[in-house]
Amino acid sequence: MTQAQIHAAAHGDREAAAHLVRQHYADVFRFCARRIGHDLAADAAQETFLTMTRSLARFEGRSDLRTWLLGIAYRHCQSLARKARREPSPIDASLGREPMAGSSCPIEATAVRDALGKLSAEHREVVLLHEVDGLTYSEIAQTLGIPVGTVKSRLYHALAAMRRTLEA
Template sequence: MKALGPNKSPPNAIRTSERERVDDAAAIRLCRGGDGDAYRHLVERYQREAMGHALAILGNRQDAEDAVQDAFVDAYRALARFDEERRFYPWFYAILRNRCLKLMGSRRRHDSDALDDVGMLTREGAASVEEVVALEEALKKMLSESREVLMLRHLDGLSYKELAERLGIPIGTVMSRLFRARTELRAVLTTRPKKP
């Protein structure tokens, strides 16, 4: 075996600074080739977004953290079946969403812990403290499907087409769900007690 020298690395190795620039497809190819460390790129890139989406679905930080962690493990195990023609995050999101729905079904805690961290997801300066609190309270009372579609559309800024792709439903269904979700949110916000 030939020595590489003090400053040389194997031809297939990726230095830490280079790893940050590796795109998703390259990271997936490296993972499939046996470089388990390359998966860290995908986790680091999408963990915050995944946490926001899981929190929108579950409404509970601890459950969301569990779902995100489990979804990343599930996705890693399923990388051999990943179609490289697709983008990683929509594929991963389907895994995450299924994990969240399973968790909701097993725990049956729709109304337990509050959506504590919705404030973390709102754009800075977009609303007053009172408006953010009112929104958090309203979101807690909504169905998870309604909460999810609103968060994806209005916080993440996804288009109808992107929502359809992410949720795996037709655009017409996206529009119907958004209409129902906005109606539900409006009803919850208008029925809340007014402060004196």
């Protein structure tokens, strides 16, 4: 996706907008599904892309478009979770009970899930954004609206806490 295509989509080119949706929908959907479950993920993803079409003119390209979209999706997920009057269950939605085929899990899955579940919500969110969604520190900082140093600090302390839980 070139800047020209983003520019075209920002100025009403529907084909360019549809191309953007196709390119990023899977990422956004999975991101949403990990936070609010499959049943609400489609709604959150759709709202994310509708927001994108309205706001794309303000996108200055200082971050990756994917990161920008995940930031929007993150806020829509929070909003939908509030409206649905239910707590997001990021662990169940994010992590399966068995490793994916072709990958190894050095630590027992249940132990990892338990250790993650004992983290505070803030620490857990940073861990999931980095380890599961694959966002860099600066992308996490943009998504959550916090400094990069805070991301680094939270991530270290979250991992250290998980280590203590696993070794206990």
